[in-house]
Amino acid sequence: MSARGKNLAAAGLLALGLGMMALGLWRGEATVVWRKAAQICLECIGLA
Amino acid sequence: MPEKKLPRPAGTGRKRPAAARLRLGVQLGWSALTNGYLAGFVQGKIYTGPAKSLCVPGLNCYSCPGALGACPLGALQATVGSAGYQMAFYAVGFLMAVGAVLGRFVCGFLCPFGLVQDLLYRIPLPGKKKKGKLLPGDRVLRKARYVLLVVFCLLLPMAAVDVVGQGSPWFCQYVCPSGTLLGSVPLLTANAALRSAIGPLWVWKMALMAVLLALGTLYYRPFCRYLCPLGAVYGLFNPVSLYKIRVDEAACIRCGRCRAICGFDIPVWQRPNSPECIRCGRCVEACPTGALRMGFSVHRRPTRYDLAP
Ligand code: SF4
Numbered sequence: 001m002s003a004r005g006k007n008l009a010a011a012g013l014l015a016l017g018l019g020m021m022a023l024g025l026w027r028g029e030a031t032v033v034w035r036k037a038a039q040i041c042l043e044c045i046g047l048a
Numbered sequence: 049m050p051e052k053k054l055p056r057p058a059g060t061g062r063k064r065p066a067a068a069r070l071r072l073g074v075q076l077g078w079s080a081l082t083n084g085y086l087a088g089f090v091q092g093k094i095y096t097g098p099a100k101s102l103c104v105p106g107l108n109c110y111s112c113p114g115a116l117g118a119c120p121l122g123a124l125q126a127t128v129g130s131a132g133y134q135m136a137f138y139a140v141g142f143l144m145a146v147g148a149v150l151g152r153f154v155c156g157f158l159c160p161f162g163l164v165q166d167l168l169y170r171i172p173l174p175g176k177k178k179k180g181k182l183l184p185g186d187r188v189l190r191k192a193r194y195v196l197l198v199v200f201c202l203l204l205p206m207a208a209v210d211v212v213g214q215g216s217p218w219f220c221q222y223v224c225p226s227g228t229l230l231g232s233v234p235l236l237t238a239n240a241a242l243r244s245a246i247g248p249l250w251v252w253k254m255a256l257m258a259v260l261l262a263l264g265t266l267y268y269r270p271f272c273r274y275l276c277p278l279g280a281v282y283g284l285f286n287p288v289s290l291y292k293i294r295v296d297e298a299a300c301i302r303c304g305r306c307r308a309i310c311g312f313d314i315p316v317w318q319r320p321n322s323p324e325c326i327r328c329g330r331c332v333e334a335c336p337t338g339a340l341r342m343g344f345s346v347h348r349r350p351t352r353y354d355l356a357p
Pocket residue numbers: 106107154155156159160161162163271272273276277278279280
């Protein structure tokens with residue numbers, strides 16, 4: 001793939017990623033993440 | 049393939065080159081900034097504010113007492129394993145967006161666990177023994193991170209669910225040494241109630257972490273090369289990411305110095321955007337002809353070879 005093609009692919013992936021993030025936010029996924037991250041994760045620290 | 053003896057280029061002597069010092073500064077600064085909740089370390093608790101819903105790019109356990117954001121791999125497992133969600137658009141989109149721009153620059157500059165391993169690798173071995181680059185069985189072992197990504201971060205959290213449809217974060221639970229070192233160790237040190245819950249799983253995770261850290265003093269970043277699913281994801285983006293290494297074919301003399309200095313033994317002139325490359329920039333510093341260029345721009349820097357009469 002040419003350098004230009006690679007840059008275009010990266011731009012496309014960036015746009016797709018941002019779009020997916022927006023969709024995830026709309027579905028309320030950030031709340032799921034917050035609920036997990038704002039409590040001590042017992043699995044992460046090896047207690048559950 | 050070495051072909052020609054050249055004088056040692058600037059920046060590869062005993063003194064650490066400016067770029068390496070800058071990288072260490074960025075690694076330390078970023079890790080401190082994203083893990084700046086100091087009260088957590090003192091009181092044995094974690095930050096619970098709204099920033100915890102935002103992902104940080106590196107492997108940064110959200111149960112680290114200082115963590116101000118969320119680990120993207122933890123976020124991925126939490127969402128795919130969450131009853132009623134299964135798909136993780138937010139976490140996958142984040143990984144895709146960061147990967148498309150930076151690729152594994154994240155590993156070289158923005159990951160606290162990568163920093164830990166870089167520091168371990170600096171510990172000198174007794175008798176000035178030489179450090180290794182790749183573990184025996186490297187070709188096969190390298191695939192393990194993809195298995196961990198697919199099986200432990202996606203399939204098991206999605207499929208092995210309890211009666212209410214809730215899955216577990218299998219990678220965090222059974223493997224992640226970042227959670228053990230940066231989460232478990234400081235939390236349990238400061239929190240007696242948590243210490244009283246120690247069991248066999250904790251012993252397993254501590255043992256695994258100890259082995260990986262010990263290996264990290266002998267080999268360059270063994271966890272990153274063989275086991276990290278996050279590095280595996282970002283590595284897939286390396287060939288196209290906007291931040292990349294470019295080789296000036298006309299200037300490259302195939303001396304092999306880039307490969308010799310690379311911690312992962314990458315023949316940079318052949319595979320400048322290998323999925324293994326963490327964009328540390330050591331090869332760029334070492335190249336005697338300035339044939340390697342790393343960054344968002346495409347221009348080759350002029351070197352003393354260009355300027356020579
Ligand atoms: S491979 Fe994983 S642990 Fe290593 S630097 Fe990258 S994200 Fe961090």
